[in-house]
Amino acid sequence: MFLLNVNNREYSCEEDKKLLTFLRDDLHLTGTKDGCSEGACGACTVIVDGKATRACVFTLSKLQGKKITTIEGLSQRERLVYSYCFAACGAVQCGYCIPGMVMSAKALLDVNLTPTREEVKKAIRGNICRCTGYVKIENAILLAADYFRFNKEVVFDSSDSSLGSSFIRVDAISKTLGEGIYVDDITLKDMCYAKAVRAKYPRARVLKIDKVEAESDERCVKVITAEDVPYNLHGHLKKDWPVLIKEGELTHYTGDAICLVVATSKNALDELVQKVKVEYEELEGVYDVHEALKDEILVHEGESNLMRKEHIVRGDAKKALKDSKYTVHETFTTPHTEHAFMEMEAAIATWDDNEGVTLYTGSQSVYDELHEITKILNLPEDKVHCISQLVGGGFGGKEDMSVQHHAALAAYITHRPVKVKLTRAESLAIHPKRHPMEMELTLGCDEKGFLTGLECTILADTGAYASLGGPVLQRACTHAAGPYNYQNIDITGLALYTNNVPSGAFRGFGVTQSCFAIESAINKLAEMVGLDAFEFRYQNALKSGDTMPNGQIAAPDTGIVECLNAIKPFYEKYPNAGIACALKNSGVGVGVPDTGRCLLSIENGVVHIRTSAACMGQGLATVVLQICTETTGLKSDNFIVETPDTRRTPNSGTSTASRQTAFTGEATRRAAEKLKEALAVNSLEELEGKEFYGEFCFETDPITSTKPHPVSHLAYSYSAQLVVLNDDGKVKEVIAVCDAGKVINQLSIEGQIEGGVVMGLGYALTENFVIDKGYVKSKYGTLGLIRATDAPPVKVILVHGPEFGSAAYGAKGVGELCTIPTAPAVAHAYYKRDGLFRTSLPLEKTAYRK
Secondary structure, eight states, X not given: OEEEEETTEEEEESSOOBHHHIIIIISOOTTSOOSOSSSXXXXXXXXXXXXXXXXXXXXXXXXXXXXXXXXXXXXXXXXXXXXXXXHHTTOOSSOTTHHHHHHHHHHHHTTOSSOOHHXXXXXXXXXXXXXXXXXXXXXXXXXXXXXXXXXXXXXXXXXXXXXXXXXXXXXXXXXXXXXXXBGGGOOOTTOEEEEEEEOSSSSEEEEEEEOHHHHTSTTEEEEEOGGGOSSOEEOSSSOOEESSOOTTOBOOSTTOEEEEEEESOGGXXXXXXXXXXXXXXEOOOOOSHHHHHHTSXXXXXXXXXXXXXXXXXXXXXXXXXXXXXXEEEEEEEEOOBOOXXXXXXXXXXXXXXXXXXXXXXXXXXXXXXXXXXXXXXXXXXXXXXEEEOBOOOOTTTTSSOSSHHHHHHHHHHHOSOEEEEOOHHHHHHHSOBBOOEEEEEEEEEOTTSOEEEEEEEEEEEEETSOTTHHHHHHHHHHTTTOSBOXXXXXXXXXXXXXXXXXXXXXXXXXXXHHHHHHHHHHHHHHHHHTOOHHHHHHXXXXXXXXXXXXXXXXXXXXXXXXXXXXXXXXXXXXXXXXXXXXXXXXXXXXXXXXXXXXXXEEETTEEEEEOOOOOSSSOHHHHHHHHHHHHHOOOGGGEEEOOOBTXXXXXXXXXXXXXXXXXXXXXXXXXXXXXXXXXXXXXXXGGTTOEEEEEEEOOOOOTTOOOSSOOOOSEEEEEEEEEEEOTTSSEEEEEEEEEOBSOSBHHHHHHHHHHHHHHHHHHHHTXXXXXXXXXXXXXXXXXXXXXXXXXXXXXXXXXXXXXXXSSGGGBOOOTTGGGTTHHHHHHHXXXXXXXXXXXXXXXXXXXXXX
């Protein structure tokens, strides 16, 4: 018997389990989050005898007689101060790390109410945040110290929700206090648990699956195999990913699910999985794009390894390069990168004979899940109901099916509630990563430094399955020429199957890779001409009315020149700083139908904002609320923003392609305009039961269009970034100038940019997802994620083009843009420092990687 004091109450437990398990499963104190169960991320931080402690590390036997405080144990005063300061400073995005951050802050402030920023950084060094870049979390802790020190009164003010204000996010308080609900926080009556048996080898033939021993265990409900699945394939755009691998079929990577074990207890899962005996014939795999090109070993039997080819031609690049005064020819490589979102994938599904499957999820689109699961289970859409909980970060990594289809399948077959949750090791091994790419390019300019032409070949390792490898390859190709005014391009992109972990959507969507290549090449070209890197970019930068390299006419909201103008004083101040520019599309574009939708309904005197657009930290719920208040003139407390739900919220597409603010924002504005018209002659009470629907579509031209000036995307956002190194060769400061159009929420956009820059620094300098012959070698703690003590100050400057765009008051996406130019800017800074031209990421021979 183990005795513990938790939040000033005495508890006992007979089993010597991890403290995190005891808190969440036994006491149902779910504010303490499970981010890795490896002691690496800090999401489970509690206070033990005054010290910040990771609850996943210690067992109960080590904690007897000690005083444990969780986020639920804060005093009323502490709850007020921390929730206000974190909300008011914009410190909360996806929110999954925040309760742990608060507990680390409390451990500091309980003994030191006058901390320096460096002391705050040190206090939260054990806590990873993948969203914010830490700046605003540090600000919140410093503000909380001020409130405690001077006993300041806490006053929440939500009166100003106008566009451009720093209106507090609608979910910030509940997330700060650990009261927001993520999928793993839910426990249902008689709930079962499921876990997949994963492939032992990256490429092997499954000869036999023996489930007898597992199913003879009384804790086992069922072992589900491919024969039990109505339709055994899934995939967003290409149905090439088996739900479960059949006997006689090939595995394609170590994340493949062979069968699914359903148990009455989650503690039994690992043991039951071991009782399933799988016989394999191990086969030679392919792990390199050049080997994949040979098609000597086919990842998918009977199908070429060439998953997708893109060829984009405008003008005559070959002639332009031949006639160029100067040319640069280089090959650049970029690695796999792990999203490392704080919340591991989890889903719960239930079955009802009348309702069918109900899925509780945390992904980037409930409708994507609806379409995938109805196909897999061969059910009509009215028999699958997907409801989103809070999403603890995504960055593109929660677009594919990971656990949702398995939870739904298990509930469908067993008629029991079933939870499926990945461990962090499973998450690393299973979900798609950022594409490794090899980019060979030739870039030319004339004697005055005006760009003339680009030839580029891109090889992308799309891994075992297509995922979103096709569109990612497209974006890498369509953006490869950069935000510059020249019209001769010849770009070939090849996405190849290998037996590596799949590659798919990741913040930047292929543009992070090709931007590193083009911006680095520009630095060499500028040297040849004898032009400063800034001047070279400035004279080639797109202006309104110019023809972009892809043929689209640069719109009046084009703001790359404004970005460069804003960064120029800092470039002059720091002559050794590295500079880079980028652009990023808003919207899916390239001829693919793209629609934002919003429904406003008046219920019990309150306006319900209903849209399926997923918020995974970017603050979309707050964006649509502010657009509604701006448009209607109503106050914020007249609205409720509903969570995505396929029975309640219209399909507004996936939270991808930096599209939601523009597309769902404009749909919301249109619905709000209709409500405004109705309010001109009716009171809100008189509109009870009425609904107002808004929809926004934007027609674009396909990538193969032969029009002189095709319209590829609704809009583009632009950025210029400057990276300053200190004397020790570490990043001292980053200045990030962004044109994202009209600012909806000042704090939110700043936080997005700060977090994006820090993620870009990790991509450039420290992050390294190690995969060897198809086997993932990395752990969460070895990914090289930047911690607070290594995160530099980020100065955010917001500009816009000569005019605003027409959608959503002129707002454009920023979530991806802010990460894209960081790596090449860092590379340029090191090039200026030591003259070594680096062509691969993460950069070598830096203060971060010797």
